[in-house]
Amino acid sequence: MEKNNLRKNMFDLVAQLCGQNNLLTIPRFFIDFMGSLDGALFLSQMLYWTGKGNNPDGWIYKTFNEWEEELTLSKYKINKARQTLEGMGALETTIKKANGNPTVHYRLKRKELEEALVKFLNTRSLKNLTNHESETLQSLTETTTETTNRDFALQARELKSSRCSSGEDFCGEDFIGYIDSMFNSRSDTNVFMGEVGSSP
Numbered sequence: 134m135e136k137n138n139l140r141k142n143m144f145d146l147v148a149q150l151c152g153q154n155n156l157l158t159i160p161r162f163f164i165d166f167m168g169s170l171d172g173a174l175f176l177s178q179m180l181y182w183t184g185k186g187n188n189p190d191g192w193i194y195k196t197f198n199e200w201e202e203e204l205t206l207s208k209y210k211i212n213k214a215r216q217t218l219e220g221m222g223a224l225e226t227t228i229k230k231a232n233g234n235p236t237v238h239y240r241l242k243r244k245e246l247e248e249a250l251v252k253f254l255n256t257r258s259l260k261n262l263t264n265h266e267s268e269t270l271q272s273l274t275e276t277t278t279e280t281t282n283r284d285f286a287l288q289a290r291e292l293k294s295s296r297c298s299s300g301e302d303f304c305g306e307d308f309i310g311y312i313d314s315m316f317n318s319r320s321d322t323n324v325f326m327g328e329v330g331s332s333p
Contacts, residue, residue, distance in 0.1 A: 166253050175214035183241050194231045194238040221249040
């Protein structure tokens with residue numbers, strides 16, 4: 134009997150630790166976009182918290198201790214991720230008092246974030262397309278010498294189009310739709326952590 138209670142208690146403990154409030158979700162693409170897992174985690178959480186604070190202008194605040202508790206990232210790693218987003222023009226920060234203490238306030242800049250994402254996607258798509266163009270050109274050259282540059286350009290455009298429609302890779306417009314959904318799904322007012330608030 135005691136052994137069964139121990140198992141049940143262990144199972145309950147594991148279920149509590151693995152509950153929804155203890156999950157951190159990172160779209161795989163964010164790792165490439167931010168250049169690190171830490172940066173991707175920070176961006177994902179910034180998108181999560183955007184619009185969930187009390188500030189109508191979109192500012193949220195967290196102390197470095199709160200970030201560390203939530204993301205298990207050090208102050209150095211948070212600052213590095215913050216600087217990456219600021220360098221893209223996609224994040225603005227300021228220091229204001231929160232709960233009587235100077236605290237960093239953060240606000241994602243939607244338009245600039247979308248532009249940075251589209252630029253990154255276009256660069257990535259061009260690299261992928263260039264690789265595919267080279268492979269296609271090689272096979273076409275081996276097969277026939279009658280292929281013209283005009284025909285090849287058309288095939289490359291069709292290849293890119295088919296890749297986006299097949300879901301093989303994110304397309305800029307599809308990904309912006311994803312980001313829009315992140316910004317627009319802020320009807321949830323139940324915030325499980327009290328640390329997000331508005332600036333005074």
